[in-house]
Structure formats: structure tokens, C-alpha cells
Amino acid sequence: MGGDFAPFEALKGGILAQSEMTDCQIVLYGIESELEQIAQDEGWDLSQLEIVDCPDVIGMAEHPVRAFTSKPQASLSVGFQQLAQKNIHAFLSAGNTGAMLVGSLHVVKPVEGLDRPCLTAAIPRMEGHPGILLDVGANSDCKPEHLQQFAVLGSLLAKALYNLDTPKVGLLNIGEEPEKGNLLSKSAHQLLAATDTINFVGNIEGRDIFGPQADVVVCDGFTGNTIVKVCEGMYYRLAKRGVDDEYLHKFNFKHYGGSPILGVNAPVIVGHGITKSDTFVKMIELALDTVKSDLVSMVQSSMKALQQDNLNGQ
Numbered sequence: 101m102g103g104d105f106a107p108f109e110a111l112k113g114g115i116l117a118q119s120e121m122t123d124c125q126i127v128l129y130g131i132e133s134e135l136e137q138i139a140q141d142e143g144w145d146l147s148q149l150e151i152v153d154c155p156d157v158i159g160m161a162e163h164p165v166r167a168f169t170s171k172p173q174a175s176l177s178v179g180f181q182q183l184a185q186k187n188i189h190a191f192l193s194a195g196n197t198g199a200m201l202v203g204s205l206h207v208v209k210p211v212e213g214l215d216r217p218c219l220t221a222a223i224p225r226m227e228g229h230p231g232i233l234l235d236v237g238a239n240s241d242c243k244p245e246h247l248q249q250f251a252v253l254g255s256l257l258a259k260a261l262y263n264l265d266t267p268k269v270g271l272l273n274i275g276e277e278p279e280k281g282n283l284l285s286k287s288a289h290q291l292l293a294a295t296d297t298i299n300f301v302g303n304i305e306g307r308d309i310f311g312p313q314a315d316v317v318v319c320d321g322f323t324g325n326t327i328v329k330v331c332e333g334m335y336y337r338l339a340k341r342g343v344d345d346e347y348l349h350k351f352n353f354k355h356y357g358g359s360p361i362l363g364v365n366a367p368v369i370v371g372h373g374i375t376k377s378d379t380f381v382k383m384i385e386l387a388l389d390t391v392k393s394d395l396v397s398m399v400q401s402s403m404k405a406l407q408q409d410n411l412n413g414q
Contacts (some may be wrong), residue, residue: 101130101159101175102195104373108262111135113380118148124388127188129154156177164198173229179243180207190387192328192358194371202240204364211400213407217249217363220257221328224350225310229262232316236324239263242288247318248295252402254316255298260393262305270304272323297402360390367391
């Protein structure tokens with residue numbers, strides 16, 4: 101029920117994905133009568149999908165915490181409860197991002213040893229797999245320890261999705277030298293350099309985000325969200341002017357499907373509000389890959405180990 105084109109595009113995406121993917125069962129949380137009416141009007145077959153009737157909806161502009169409290173039968177509320185109870189393996193939506201974060205934090209819960217989960221974004225590169233940027237909006241104000249945790253999370257995601265044995269991890273900064281930057285970046289650099297479980301390659305400047313210097317780029321959520329919005333703005337303005345370039349097309353968010361919320365006890369994928377059916381298919385593919393890779397278990401083990409290492413180092 102979430103997104104600018106809900107529920108039509110989400111329903112269409114679910115039907116398309118279920119027809120293509122025989123190794124998963126897709127469950128739709130929403131107002132069943134609306135879904136059935138759309139399917140009847142469009143001549144779509146819903147027999148392969150499981151539908152859980154949820155009479156309420158959390159709107160895009162609603163206050164996330166109040167909405168979860170006042171609408172326990174909303175599609176997001178029920179979906180997160182089902183995820184926490186392990187009745188489903190992954191949950192995704194293009195709805196209220198704040199509500200997705202609230203559900204992840206307060207229903208599914210952060211993994212033990214992690215201070216703050218984070219949002220990720222795929223960064224297009226000229227060749228090979230995309231890079232990973234994190235955090236991109238969940239945490240505007242961060243401590244050095246948070247960036248250290250993001251680095252471990254991003255490294256694990258790169259291993260799980262792109263099969264990289266030792267992904268290169270860079271810290272976004274205003275210069276390559278370790279002494280450059282503000283207090284946060286200087287302290288974070290020291291922590292990352294001392295973290296044995298990642299392949300830290302040092303500071304990465306903004307101009308190098310799209311290059312081969314790092315597979316994972318770490319920053320605070322304020323900076324990361326600004327970068328993502330700049331990229332989106334550049335893409336839409338050039339595309340609107342008719343620029344036809346293979347690399348430019350890689351900046352279209354629909355190729356990536358959504359952003360995983362890393363650091364919670366089950367896979368959660370957040371989609372763009374303007375997501376349409378083909379991108380919902382990509383979101384479901386991403387969720388399925390996350391489940392198959394057992395990424396959550398990898399994160400749980402790594403966070404416990406990192407917490408113990410930091411305690412031993414004090």
C-alpha cells in the first residue's frame with residue numbers, strides 16, 4: 101500500500117515477480133478488496149500470491165512512531181510483526197521511509213552489538229559491479245564508532261551481493277591524507293585503520309566515489325543522503341534534456357530496486373516512493389539474494405566480534 105503509485109504498481113510487480121521466481125512465495129500486505137478489484141479490472145490472476153488483509157494504511161506524510169502506535173492493523177505494522185515472528189523471511193515497501201526505519205528498529209530490532217542500523221545506496225561505476233555508499237540517511241549525526249560499524253556492514257554486503265572476497269573500504273573525506281577532515285573523519289580513520297575485519301584503503305574524496313578506488317564508501321547519513329540526491333538530480337535533468345549515455349542510465353534508481361536497512365535482525369528493503377512494477381521486481385530479487393546469502397547471520401556474528409575487539413582494545 102506504500103508508494104506514489106500504490107497499490108497498482110506494487111500489485112503488478114508482485115505478480116510479475118511471482119511468475120518469474122519459483123523459489124519464493126510472495127506475500128502482499130494490504131487492503132484485500134482493493135487488490136482484488138484492481139486484479140479484476142486488469143484481468144490479473146492472484147492465485148499464486150498470498151494476500152494478508154490489512155484494513156489500515158500508514159500514509160507517506162504520517163508521523164512514523166504515532167502511526168505504528170495508532171494503526172496496529174496497517175500493512176506496514178502487520179508486515180513487520182510477521183517478519184519479527186519469522187512468518188516471512190524478508191519485508192519490503194516503497195512507503196513511508198520513516199515508518200520503515202521505526203519498524204526495523206522497534207519491531208525487528210538491531211542486531212546485538214550494533215549501535216545504529218543504516219541505509220545503503222548503490223553507486224554506479226563505469227565498469228563492473230556498483231559501489232556501496234552508507235549511510236545515506238538513517239543517521240545524520242554520527243560518532244566514529246558508528247562509521248566503523250557501517251564499514252563492517254558495507255563490507256559484508258559487498259561480499260554477499262557481489263561475491264567480493266576482500267572489498268575495498270574507503271572513508272569519504274575532503275582529502276586523502278589521514279590527518280585531513282573534521283573531528284569525526286579523523287577519529288573514524290584511526291578506528292577503520294585498526295579494524296582487522298575490513299580491507300581499509302584510506303580516505304576517498306568525492307570525485308573518486310564513482311571510480312575503482314573503493315567498493316564501499318563510508319560516511320554519515322547527512323553527507324550520504326546529499327550525495328544520493330545530487331546524483332538523482334543530475335540524472336533526471338540530463339535525461340529530461342534527452343542525453344542518451346550508457347553510463348548516465350546507470351544512475352536510474354530502478355536498476356537497483358531499493359536500499360537494504362543493514363544491521364537489523366531480518367532483511368528489510370526500502371524502495372523509492374516513485375517505484376513502479378519493474379523496480380518492485382528488482383526489490384524482490386534483492387530481498388531474495390539477501391535471504392539466500394544469509395547476510396543477517398553474517399552481520400550478527402561480525403557485530404559481536406567487533407564489540408568484543410573494541411572492548412579488548414580499551
